[in-house]
Amino acid sequence: MATGHAELDSAGVEAGQPDSGTQEEASQAARKPVINDFSIQVATVNGSGSQSANIVLLRSIFGMGIPVSGKNLFPSNIAGLPTWYTIRASKQGYVARKEEIDVLIALNAETAKEDILALPAGSVAIYEEAANLKQYRNDVVCYPVPFDKLTAAACPEAKLRKLVKNMIYVGVVAKLISLDLKVVETAVRRQFAKKQKAADLNWAAIQAGYDYAEQSIPKQDPFVLERMHATDGKIIIDGNAAAALGAMFAGVTVVTWYPITPSSSVVEQLIGYLKEYRVEPDGKASFAVVQAEDELAAVGMVLGAGWAGARSMTATSGPGISLMAEFVGLGYFTELPGVIFDIQRVGPSTGLPTRTAQGDILSVATLSHGDTKHVMLLPASVKECFEFAMAAFDLAERLQTPVFVLSDLDLGMNNWMSEPFEYPEKPLDRGKVLTADDLKRLGGFARYKDVDGDGIPYRTLPGTDHPLAAYFVRGSGHNERALYTEKPDEYQNLMERLNRKFETARTLVPAPVITQTGKSKVGLIAYGTSDFAVTESRDQMKKEYGVETDYLRIRAYPFTHEIHEFVASHERVYIIEQNRDAQMLSLLKLDLPAVEAVKLRSIRHFNGLPIDARSVTNALVIEENL
Amino acid sequence: MATTTAPNPKVNRLGLPAIDYRGSKTTLCAGCGHNAISERIIDAFYEMGVKSERVIKLSGIGCSSKSPAYFLSRSHGFNSVHGRMPSVATGALLANKTVQAIGVSGDGDTVSIGMGQFAHLMRRNLPLIYIIEDNGVYGLTKGQFSATADLGSKLKTGVINDLPAIDTCALAIQLGATFVGRSFSGDKKQLAAMLKAAIAHKGTVMLDVISPCVTFNDHEGSTKSYKYMQEHEEAISEVGFVPFFEDIAIDYDAGTTYDVTMHDGSHLHLRKLHEGYDPKDRVAAVKALMESHDRGEVLTGVFYIDTEKPNFTDLLNMVDEPLATLPQARTRPSKEVLADVMSKLT
Numbered sequence: 001m002a003t004g005h006a007e008l009d010s011a012g013v014e015a016g017q018p019d020s021g022t023q024e025e026a027s028q029a030a031r032k033p034v035i036n037d038f039s040i041q042v043a044t045v046n047g048s049g050s051q052s053a054n055i056v057l058l059r060s061i062f063g064m065g066i067p068v069s070g071k072n073l074f075p076s077n078i079a080g081l082p083t084w085y086t087i088r089a090s091k092q093g094y095v096a097r098k099e100e101i102d103v104l105i106a107l108n109a110e111t112a113k114e115d116i117l118a119l120p121a122g123s124v125a126i127y128e129e130a131a132n133l134k135q136y137r138n139d140v141v142c143y144p145v146p147f148d149k150l151t152a153a154a155c156p157e158a159k160l161r162k163l164v165k166n167m168i169y170v171g172v173v174a175k176l177i178s179l180d181l182k183v184v185e186t187a188v189r190r191q192f193a194k195k196q197k198a199a200d201l202n203w204a205a206i207q208a209g210y211d212y213a214e215q216s217i218p219k220q221d222p223f224v225l226e227r228m229h230a231t232d233g234k235i236i237i238d239g240n241a242a243a244a245l246g247a248m249f250a251g252v253t254v255v256t257w258y259p260i261t262p263s264s265s266v267v268e269q270l271i272g273y274l275k276e277y278r279v280e281p282d283g284k285a286s287f288a289v290v291q292a293e294d295e296l297a298a299v300g301m302v303l304g305a306g307w308a309g310a311r312s313m314t315a316t317s318g319p320g321i322s323l324m325a326e327f328v329g330l331g332y333f334t335e336l337p338g339v340i341f342d343i344q345r346v347g348p349s350t351g352l353p354t355r356t357a358q359g360d361i362l363s364v365a366t367l368s369h370g371d372t373k374h375v376m377l378l379p380a381s382v383k384e385c386f387e388f389a390m391a392a393f394d395l396a397e398r399l400q401t402p403v404f405v406l407s408d409l410d411l412g413m414n415n416w417m418s419e420p421f422e423y424p425e426k427p428l429d430r431g432k433v434l435t436a437d438d439l440k441r442l443g444g445f446a447r448y449k450d451v452d453g454d455g456i457p458y459r460t461l462p463g464t465d466h467p468l469a470a471y472f473v474r475g476s477g478h479n480e481r482a483l484y485t486e487k488p489d490e491y492q493n494l495m496e497r498l499n500r501k502f503e504t505a506r507t508l509v510p511a512p513v514i515t516q517t518g519k520s521k522v523g524l525i526a527y528g529t530s531d532f533a534v535t536e537s538r539d540q541m542k543k544e545y546g547v548e549t550d551y552l553r554i555r556a557y558p559f560t561h562e563i564h565e566f567v568a569s570h571e572r573v574y575i576i577e578q579n580r581d582a583q584m585l586s587l588l589k590l591d592l593p594a595v596e597a598v599k600l601r602s603i604r605h606f607n608g609l610p611i612d613a614r615s616v617t618n619a620l621v622i623e624e625n626l
Numbered sequence: 627m628a629t630t631t632a633p634n635p636k637v638n639r640l641g642l643p644a645i646d647y648r649g650s651k652t653t654l655c656a657g658c659g660h661n662a663i664s665e666r667i668i669d670a671f672y673e674m675g676v677k678s679e680r681v682i683k684l685s686g687i688g689c690s691s692k693s694p695a696y697f698l699s700r701s702h703g704f705n706s707v708h709g710r711m712p713s714v715a716t717g718a719l720l721a722n723k724t725v726q727a728i729g730v731s732g733d734g735d736t737v738s739i740g741m742g743q744f745a746h747l748m749r750r751n752l753p754l755i756y757i758i759e760d761n762g763v764y765g766l767t768k769g770q771f772s773a774t775a776d777l778g779s780k781l782k783t784g785v786i787n788d789l790p791a792i793d794t795c796a797l798a799i800q801l802g803a804t805f806v807g808r809s810f811s812g813d814k815k816q817l818a819a820m821l822k823a824a825i826a827h828k829g830t831v832m833l834d835v836i837s838p839c840v841t842f843n844d845h846e847g848s849t850k851s852y853k854y855m856q857e858h859e860e861a862i863s864e865v866g867f868v869p870f871f872e873d874i875a876i877d878y879d880a881g882t883t884y885d886v887t888m889h890d891g892s893h894l895h896l897r898k899l900h901e902g903y904d905p906k907d908r909v910a911a912v913k914a915l916m917e918s919h920d921r922g923e924v925l926t927g928v929f930y931i932d933t934e935k936p937n938f939t940d941l942l943n944m945v946d947e948p949l950a951t952l953p954q955a956r957t958r959p960s961k962e963v964l965a966d967v968m969s970k971l972t
Contacts, residue, residue, distance in 0.1 A: 235971035245967060251957030253949035254720045273967070277959045284945045286956050288720040293746040297713040300706070300743070304717025307704060308682070308725075309950030311957070312717060330707050420968040423961045428954050461950060462682045462702035462718060463725045467646075469679060472695055472703040475687075483650075484695070 036066050036091035038102035038223045040173065043115045044166070045108050047079025052202070053166035054085040056187045057173065058415060061089050062236055063183035065228040069095035070415050071610060076261070076353045082111045089225060092539075095416065096532035097610040102223055103177070105169050106133060107147070116140065124221045126172060141221040145172055145212065154208040155201065164205045171209020176217065178224045181210060235420050239411035240315075242382040243341055244270035245421065246389025247313055248277065251428055252339075254305035254312035255289040256298040258320060261353050262409035263343035266315035295320035299327045302338040303402070306331075307473060309433070309461035311393050315341035318360050319350070321367065328402050329368025330475045332498070335448070335457065337396035337403075337431070339389075344408040346608050355608030356409035358528055361583040364404050365557055371495060375505050376404045376557040380531040382416045384555070390424055391510065397431035399505055400459060408578075410529045410610040432458045436466040447471040447482040448494065455500030502558055509556035512563055516550035522624065523570035525563075527554040527584060529610060530576050536613030537620065544617070545626050554584065559591050567596045574620065576603045578611050639675035639871055647672040649696040654689055659811030659837030660759045664696045666814065667728070667757075670821035671698060674869060681726045682718055686711040686740060689766055690732030690759035690837070709740025712747035715754050716938070722948035723939040726825065728755040733774040734764045737792050744794075748801035748830055750938040755824045755831045756803075758794055759811075761839035762850035769842030780847030794834045796915045799908050799930045804829035804937075806911070807865075807928040810855050811837040819865040820928060826869070826888035829937045836924060849924075860923040862903055862914060866895035886931055896928055905931045 040057070044050040054070065061068040066089050075081040088098050100120045106112040106127040113136060116125050121139040129144030147168055155164040167188070174184050185203055192199035243266050247255070255274075257267040267289070274287050292298040298314040305312035316324070321342050331338055344360045346352035366373055375395055377388040388405050396403040434445055439460070445468070448457050457480075460469040471482040478494065479485045515538075516523075526534040531553055541547045552566045567573050567588075575585040582602040589597045603619045605611040620626075635643050647668045652661050671681065678700035685691035687708035694703045706714045711729050719727055736744045736758050747756065762775040771779075774794065775787045798806045805827045809817040817835065824831040836855055838844050844851045849858075863884075868874055870891035878885065878895055884905055886894040896905050904910050911929040918925035945952070 233972070235968055237971050245964075249958055249964065251952075251954060253952065253957060254717060256717070277963050278957075280945055280956070283943070285943055286945050286949065286952055288942045288944055288949060290716065290720065290942075292713070293742055296710060297716075297743055297746065300710045300713025301717035301720065304684075304704070304706075304714035304719075305721040305950075306717070307702075307714070308718040308721035309948070310717075310721030312721070326707050327710065420972075421964065423964045424958075428958065460702075461722070463680060463722050463948065464702075465677075465679050467679065467700050470700050470702045472705065474705040475707060476705070 032222055033224050034102070034222045035224055035226050036089055036228060039086055039088040039098045039100070040103040040105065041101040041115075042085045042105045042169070043108045043111055044083055044085075045079070045110070046074055046077055046081050046083040048166065049163040050083070050085065050107075050166045052163075052191050053170050054087070055415070056167070056184065056191050057170050058087050059187035059190065059236065060174065060179050060184045061087065061225065062231050062234075062417065063187055064180060064225055065231050066091065066225060067093040067095070067230050067417060069417070071097055071410065072414060073609065074354050082108050091228060091230070093230065094532070094536045094613070096536050097612045099612045099614050103173070103221075105173065106131070107165070107169065124223060126169065126176075143172070143176070143217050145169075145217075150208050150212055151205070154205045160201065164201060167202045167205035168209035171206040171211070172213045172217070174206065175210045175213035176219060176221070178226070180227070231417060233420065234417050236415050236417055237382050238265070238413055238415050239379070239382050239385040239407050240265040240343065240413060241269045242385035242421070243315075243389045243405065243407060243412070244273055246386040247339070247393070248273045249424060250311060250390040250393035252311045252313050252393065253287050254301070254310040255287065256292050256301040256312070256314045258292050258295045258298050258316065260295075260317045260320050262345055262413045263315040263317045263320070263341060265413065266341055266343065295323040296327060299324040299338070299340065302340070303327060303331045303336045306337040306396070307462065311397070312337075313339040313341065313393075315343065317343050317345045318347040321360055321364060325368045328374070329370060329372050331402040332368065332372045332374065333370075333475060334473045335400040335459070336473070337400055339392045339396050339403050339405065341389075341405045341407065343412040344406060352608045354409070356529070356578065356610055357606060357608070358406075358408060358530065358578040359583070359606070360406060361577075361579065362581070362586060364406060365587055373502060373558075374402060374404055375399065375509060376406050377510065378406050378527045378555055378557070379411065380528050380553060380555070382411070382418045383421060385411065386421045388510065394429040395505070395508060398429050398508065399456060399501060400431060401501070406528065408529055432456060434458050434460050434464075434469075436464050436469065439464070439466040439468055444468040446480045448478060448497070449480040450497050450500065454504045455497050455502070456504060506558040506560055509558065509560065511560050512555055512566070513553045514551070514562065514566060517548055520548045520550045521571040522547070522549045523566055523573040524549050524551045524576060525554060525566070525573055525584075525588075526551070526576040530578055530605075533611040533613045533616050534576050537616035540613055540617040541620060545621065547624065547626065557587065559588070563588070564592060564596070567592060567599060571599065572601060573599050574601050574603050574623065576611070576616055578605050580604060580606045638672050640677060642672070644668065644672045646700065647678060647698055649694075649699045652693070652696045654692065655841050657840040658689070659761065659835075659839070660690055660693050661696070662811040662814075663757065663759055663817070663835055663837055664693050666817045666821055667697045669818055670825060674822055674825045675871065676726060676825060680724075681728065684711050684715045684718070684727065684729045686731050686735035688732040688735045688764070689839075690730055691735055693730050693759065709735050709738070710743055711735070712740070712743035712752075712756075716747065716750070716752055719752060719754065719939055720942070720944075721950040723753075723944060724948055727753065728757070730757050730759060733758055733760045733762060733772040737773040737794060745797075745801050748798045748803040748832060751802055751804050751829045751935055752938045753828050753830070755833070758832075758834045759837040760794070760834050760850070761837050761843050762848065763839050763843040765839050765842055769839075776849040779849045782842060782845055793915055793919065794832065795929055796912045798832035799911050802830075803832040804932040804935050805831040805928070806930045807832075808834045808836070808924070808926045810859055810924075810926060811835055812852060812855060813859065813926065816861065816865050816926060819867040822867045822869065823865070823888065823892070823894045823928070826890045826892040826894075827931075827933070828889040829932070829935060855924060858922060858924050860918055860925050862900045862925050862927040862929060863905070864897040864899060865928055866897070868893045868895070886933065889933060894928070894931070899927070905929065
């Protein structure tokens with residue numbers, strides 16, 4: 001309906017109620033269509049079932065071939081508190097959170113005033129007409145909709161109305177932003193694939209909203225979608241499901257967990273996959289899943305299973321990591337494999353349990369007491385959640401040590417577009433394990449001896465049928481034969497070998513991803529979900545300030561040599577991360593020579609919301625005196 | 627004339643001598659009850675003819691938890707962290723359900739710091755022999771009271787315990803363990819029979835073994851001393867055990883003796899020494915424990931046994947082979963599976 005825009009030039013913005021004279025700014029904005037580049041925010045009350053509607057909206061935009069991302073900003077509560085879902089359509093493919101909202105659907109009476117007051121001029125507000133939000137803003141395009149009336153008509157069953165109401169706004173928005181109704185129908189039928197009746201009811205509600213908008217809302221805003229082909233062949237998945245899939249294709253056999261947001265859905269979705277794909281023809285499971293009594297037990301089971309030779313894992317978040325500290329030190333010192341997913345959330349303590357952060361970097365890197373350090377993998381996409389989950393199991397068994405995968409709530413619990421995941425070509429790396437036959441040939445072994453010079457000893461599994469297979473795992477000082485010792489040189493040798501092993505890890509972990517021209521003096525370093533904002537900010541820096549930046553994305557700890565080289569080849573290096581204390585910067589300082597460490601500068605974002613490009617750009621502009 | 631031949635060294639049914647079941651030399655105090663328990667464990671595994679390579683032995687932290695080093699040197703061992711042995715044992719048995727597991731803990735390791743994991747271990751009925759070497763004090767930190775110390779018992783320093791003892795046996799019965807008993811490190815015959823029966827059981831065996839600490843808790847005023855035990859031990863039943871591989875007919879009076887057929891076909895004979903004793907009755911068992919405690923006795927014997935309840939590894943319905951060593955073909959789904967998953971996400 002491209003012609004609709006022109007007609008609005010002199011019209012008032014409240015649908016059907018011309019109110020010229022006060023709406024000039026909004027009308028100005030309405031002149032130029034904004035195609036495939038805007039954000040939608042749905043403000044509702046949690047527990048009202050709006051998530052299905054939001055996913056239908058997200059999938060419909062995806063179905064139009066337009067790059068899209070969705071973020072759920074929800075409270076730590078079962079029902080009744082405000083929740084916001086933001087959807088960003090971006091023809092450039094940007095998926096970071098966008099600070100400015102272009103289209104607001106204000107369905108939470110409690111926050112409606114606050115929500116509309118937060119909008120930038122020229123944006124759109126859709127709301128229950130009784131709320132009369134127009135009184136607060138003259139510079140926003142207002143579309144009052146009689147949601148309750150429409151819901152009652154579309155849904156004769158009163159108890160279902162709360163849920164159906166959400167689909168009415170999907171219909172209204174679909175009309176306003178030119179979503180293809182066929183694509184919307186596909187999305188809603190997919191959402192309720194196993195419930196025909198619910199699918200029909202929700203589809204009817206969408207149509208009711210669409211019809212209402214068609215008949216009663218003259219389009220007065222510039223935000224429209226046009227079909228693209230940028231999502232062809234792509235998938236939509238959340239990071240936790242991707243990590244779960246990675247674990248399954250890594251051949252995980254023992255899974256333990258203690259429920260904690262935002263990690264629970266890693267194991268919940270893994271259970272679903274395992275039940276579907278890892279039950280053998282005789283009905284027996286090639287896996288065991290245990291909901292433990294707490295995170296201490298969860299990680300204890302992981303290490304016990306790793307000792308006995310299984311590929312074992314647990315998933316948790318910051319508070320669980322703290323509880324695991326003692327056991328992880330034992331795992332490091334006694335050299336037991338195990339994979340721990342940390343889906344980071346805001347701390348300390350309970351913090352903001354449903355908000356995102358990158359705040360566990362330092363605590364995980366050296367988790368436990370004494371001299372400990374751990375391998376961490378840092379995925380920045382759902383595809384990397386899948387791939388790093390697989391890598392983590394290989395590394396844990398190769399290095400015989402606990403390996404951490406640090407995702408976060410933003411990546412883990414939100415839906416992301418991705419290229420389909422690729423089937424792993426490499427076979428599983430089960431590491432240095434001696435069998436009874438090996439022992440027959442070798443005539444014995446020393447559990448903690450560095451035979452190959454890489455710091456990694458050989459191990460045997462409990463149950464190995466050879467009189468010399470057994471060794472004794474002990475958290476106390478031990479010599480090469482795993483015997484108790486307090487001799488200074490034996491303890492020091494052991495600690496130095498563990499250091500050698502960590503140096504070996506440096507050569508095995510995923511290398512960073514570097515984008516550079518070789519001409520810029522300014523380097524940016526980020527990791528995990530900060531990547532989205534940094535990628536977009538680099539474009540802003542170039543477009544708006546003519547400043548080229550080089551970029552290195554860290555994908556693992558210990559740091560590989562490329563990171564040293566990147567810092568060495570730049571004058572100023574900004575570490576962009578989502579925590580208060582510049583945790584990655586601190587880790588880098590420990591690793592870099594002093595002459596390089598002084599180049600490091602920090603940009604941090606730690607308000608619980610995912611980092612956005614504009615705040616990175618603004619910080620860079622100040623730091624660089626632009 | 628008879629000729630003399632070299633005597634055959636005594637061997638068990640696997641043809642192994644007892645020495646193959648020994649461990650390193652103990653570093654515990656001379657006379658420590660724990661050493662006697664280690665001896666009984668060695669005897670039990672030797673006499674039952676269990677191959678050490680098929681056994682895993684685990685512990686937490688404390689004097690008791692050092693002891694797995696002192697038996698079955700051919701078994702993989704794991705001295706874990708304080709109070710957390712149950713979780714390590716659980717993980718190990720999920721990884722390999724075909725091994726036989728024995729865990730040694732202490733009263734501090736179990737009843738204070740390890741209470742949470744202990745409770746959930748019992749609840750899961752994990753196939754594990756869980757032994758508490760119970761002396762009422764923390765030995766490695768020089769003799770503080772533990773939570774099994776009886777009300778009014780006295781430390782060497784004169785400090786009186788003013789909190790009630792936690793009864794691990796009553797607790798284990800309530801929580802779901804399927805073989806619960808108490809013994810005394812000095813009661814060689816009873817402990818030996820109970821340990822052999824424990825090896826034959828497929829579920830959680832919880833044995834609280836009073837094991838006096840000769841250094842910190844063997845004095846007048848202690849209720850965990852050798853003297854106190856000699857004076858106050860009261861057996862609820864006489865424990866006899868006939869392993870499945872011994873074809874021995876035992877005469878017993880069906881009116882006074884319970885004959886329990888174990889999973890492997892062995893027989894546990896429990897001759898009633900107390901009125902109302904019924905090892906299948908959880909309520910009666912807890913009642914007997916509480917009443918005898920009130921009388922100032924230390925009740926020993928097998929209090930409760932259930933050979934029917936499925937154990938944790940059965941409940942999980944795992945494949946027959948150890949999960950740990952399943953080949954990649956059985957743990958990594960095919961390319962087609964990934965394609966199928968991906969197609970559902972587009």
